[in-house]
Amino acid sequence: MFFTNRLERTRKMCADFKLLITPAMVNVVVQNTNKKAEKVYREWNKKHPDALKLWKPTHEEEMYAFIGLLLISDVYKSSDESVSELWSLNNGRPIFGSVMTENRFKSLLRFYRFDETTTRAARLEFDKLAAFRDIWTMFQTNLKNVYKPSAFLTVDEQLVSTRARSSIRQYMPCKPGKYGIKIFWCCDAETSYPLAGEIYVGRQPGQSERMNVGELVKRLVRPWCGKGRNVTMDNFFISIPLAEDLLAKRTTIVGTLRRNKKEVPSEMTETRGREVSSSLFCFDWQLTLVSYIPKRKKCVLLLSTMHHDDAVSAEHEGKPDIVLFYNETKSGVDTLDQLVRVYTCKRRTRRWPMVLWFNTLDCAGIAAYVTWTSKNPEWNAQKSQRRRMFLMECGKHLVDIVLQKRAASPPQSLPYTVRKTIESMGTATSFQQSAASKDEKAIPRRCVFCGRKGDRKVKTSCITCGKPCCNAPLRL
Known part of the structure; x- marks a missing residue:
């Protein structure tokens, strides 16, 4: 669809973003941010009666403008650049100082809150994610309502890098950041659209049993079960009971399987006497297990309820079709994580809820971009930086209302x-x-x-x- 009016096109782009970061979410942030700031200023005024401070309440338009500046900063890849540098008259970007003052931006960053702090202690007794739970739940609902996924889904994990002190912080030496908050995602394998996510918090207070990985996968893919879709995952998630349960709900799976599973025959894990690029198949009802030798003394096991034959590809060194399909669909969440790292709006902070909020905005930007390009595939189709252009136009539209009001203020002010x-x-x-x-x-x-x-x-x-x-x- 071609838009002759650029303003109308930009407005519709921003509308896709606001379907994910809704006014309801922003108003929750506005209310709790104002409460936190007023509380801090009251305490300051009691201790310093000769230097009183007054908090100017923020509102929805200003909060969206704040988010717009964050989106623009991730286009400039300024996550490691100080706020003072962004507002610098010599080396900064004009749009930041035009929308709001540097001190106002810092104040909003300081007082940003997502829940009622007076009741947080009671909620922490049964939920470690109490400080961010409401916003996360609303965001997950919006993700499901906006986009219809393809036939192929991917389940994997993302590590949101942070060194902030938190009981939910994890250590994963194989990830770039090593320390961070783990999020399990279900994404569209073709577009990397984040469909559903669950933040890993470990054992909740009063909980004795460990996390059931199979139940986690079922929760993530539940809205799309019964419609003939396939889920690709690695050996951390996959198991024979999970494959059978999802198959009963008309959902197939493909993924790698660990060798120590009790259901795996010993012949499938044997590597001696087998040639490189050779495959060994095992069939049981609607389950297909393949043992592939990519190199000497190495065996890879893959389980599939989607494939029911021993087909191999002569064009790809004799790789089984199961292996080729797995390689094509396994990177949905990894691509999402890579896209977040390329353009991220995160700022340096010691508060883990803010870390999750920055990651939420990044994922919302990706989801809105996928939604927009799926409806308008011809939009700048020949250009390689479409996502960068989308984020810039989105960010400028979000700050436009505040910018126009500031420009219309009396000259003396x-x-x-x-x-x-x-x-x-x-x-x-x-x-x-x-x-x-x-x-x-x-x-x-x-x-x-x-x-x-x-x-x-x-x-x-x-x-x-x-x-x-x-x-x-x-x-x-």
Whole structure:
């Protein structure tokens, strides 16, 4: 679909993003952020009565503008760049200083909250994720409602890197960040759209049993069971009982299987006397197990309820079709993690809820981009940086309302540097508009202060309200 109006196109792009980061979610953040800031300022004013501080309440438009600046910062790959550098007059980006002041941005970062802090202690008694649970639940609901996945899904894990102190932080030496918060995702294997996610918190307070991996997979794929889809996963998740349970719900699986499973025949794990690129198949009801030798003394086991033959590909060194299919569909979550790392809006923080929030915004940006391009496949199809362009247009639209209001503020309340920055971006300020009106041939009108009694006709007007006004009121 082709949009002749660029503003209308950008508005629809941003609408896809707001379907994921909804006003309801933003209002939860607004309310709790204001409560936290007011509490901190009350405590400050009690201790420092001679230096009182007043918190200016934030609102939905400003919070969306804050999110828009984060999206723009991830386009510039400025996650490791200090806030002061982003607002610098010499080396910064004009759009940041045009939307809000540096101190306001830092204050919002400082007081950002996602739950009611006064009731958090009670909720932590049974939920380690209490500080972020409400926002995460709303986000998961939005992800399911926006997009219809393809026939192939992928289940895997993402490690959100952080060194913040938290009981839910995990150590995974095989991951780039090593330390972080683990999220199990179910993604579309073709587009890497995040369909459902579950944050790993370990054992909840009062819980004795360990996490059941099979039940985890069932929870992730439950909304899409019974529709003939396939789920690809690695040997951490897959098992024979899980394959049978999902098959009963008309959902097939393909994935690697660990050699120590009791259901695996010993002949399938033997490597002696077998040639490289050879395969050994085992069939049981609707389960197919293949043992493939990629190199000497190495055996790879794959389980499939989707394939029911011993087909191999001569074009790919005799690899079984099961192996080829697994390689094609296994990277849905890995691609999501890679996309998040390429363009991320995260800022340096010691608070783990903020770490999850930045990752949520990154995933929402990817999901909105997939949704937009699936509906408009011809949009900039020949360009290689489509996602970068999408995030930039989305971010600019989110900050536009606050930017326009700031540009329309009276000239005397707008600092010179800010006014010049806004004008350099092509947005007209109230100073420019008043100057332009002076250049026009003005029609004399009666001064509203002198009235008919004075009957003084003037060409000047008030810079605040625009009504005709002479210089006499200034001498009072």
